[in-house]
Amino acid sequence: MVDRAGPGPRADRWCGVSTALSVRGVHKWFGRTPVLQGIDLDVAEHEVVALIGASGSGKSTLLRTVNLLEPVDDGQIFLHEQDITDPRVDADAIRARIGVVFQHYNLFPHLTVLDNVTLASRKVFGVRRAEAAERGLALLERIGLADKARSYPDRLSGGQQQRVAIVRAIATEPELLLLDEITSALDPVLVGEVLDLVRELKESGSTIVMATHEMGFARRVADRVVFLADGRIVESGTPAQVFDAPEQERTRDFLARLHH
Numbered sequence: 441m442v443d444r445a446g447p448g449p450r451a452d453r454w455c456g457v458s459t460a461l462s463v464r465g466v467h468k469w470f471g472r473t474p475v476l477q478g479i480d481l482d483v484a485e486h487e488v489v490a491l492i493g494a495s496g497s498g499k500s501t502l503l504r505t506v507n508l509l510e511p512v513d514d515g516q517i518f519l520h521e522q523d524i525t526d527p528r529v530d531a532d533a534i535r536a537r538i539g540v541v542f543q544h545y546n547l548f549p550h551l552t553v554l555d556n557v558t559l560a561s562r563k564v565f566g567v568r569r570a571e572a573a574e575r576g577l578a579l580l581e582r583i584g585l586a587d588k589a590r591s592y593p594d595r596l597s598g599g600q601q602q603r604v605a606i607v608r609a610i611a612t613e614p615e616l617l618l619l620d621e622i623t624s625a626l627d628p629v630l631v632g633e634v635l636d637l638v639r640e641l642k643e644s645g646s647t648i649v650m651a652t653h654e655m656g657f658a659r660r661v662a663d664r665v666v667f668l669a670d671g672r673i674v675e676s677g678t679p680a681q682v683f684d685a686p687e688q689e690r691t692r693d694f695l696a697r698l699h700h
């Protein structure tokens with residue numbers, strides 16, 4: 441694997457950064473099919489990493505192993521130096537430290553927008569209703585949707601729902617945010633809205649790992665782009681390095697195919 445990104449400008453900006461996530465030698469099989477074949481990936485605090493690669497290359501599976509939705513078959517994953525693949529860990533407690541947003545917004549349809557945003561703070565962290573509501577409203581304000589607080593999700597556009605799903609994921613101030621194809625179900629205008637929000641999160645210091653098919657999205661938001669093929673990291677670097685001057689033939693082939 442080739443990583444040309446180095447510490448990069450963000451490491452300078454957030455001086456003294458530590459490693460938020462460390463994936464070490466992770467293997468995963470589905471039956472006899474190897475899906476992750478020795479993944480090593482370190483993500484610094486405040487870093488935004490985009491996983492790119494063909495369909496089936498293992499991006500979602502990697503995110504799912506980090507969120508403990510899939511057990512690893514070999515290797516270890518550390519969240520702020522805690523081995524979260526240790527079978528003795530409390531998986532729910534680990535998941536409470538990680539925010540996740542999927543392609544389909546997955547808001548609870550029977551809960552109002554505000555209750556969607558505050559549910560985890562109240563149920564998992566025991567924050568009092570009034571305090572959770574105040575914080576939830578502030579988050580909705582931030583994305584211009586405070587007037588929808590009492591609405592149900594089906595009254596919102598896809599882009600609005602996806603932004604609510606994102607603020608719901610950050611409402612508990614997670615140490616790490618995993619975004620899995622969050623723009624795939626949206627039309628181009630709405631992609632822009634979601635992109636702006638992710639950029640804002642980046643500016644406020646969130647640590648993000650996102651799987652995406654949108655190279656424009658990866659280029660504009662990521663500090664580092666990681667290209668996966670057949671469950672392996674083939675190449676990693678800054679967006680300019682990977683997109684404009686890929687060193688590996690497989691990366692070049694993948695990018696060339698996107699343009700045809």
Ligand SMILES: Nc1ncnc2c1ncn2[C@@H]1O[C@H](COP(=O)(O)OP(=O)(O)OP(=O)(O)O)[C@@H](O)[C@H]1O
Pocket residue numbers: 470475493494495496497498499500501502651
């Ligand atoms: N639960 C499962 N059982 C069996 N095979 C699975 C399962 N989940 C994923 N796979 C297989 O693992 C491989 C990697 O899938 P994964 O979803 O991680 O790829 P991806 O890079 O995220 O693809 P996409 O870009 O299409 O979302 C694929 O071959 C897929 O069919």
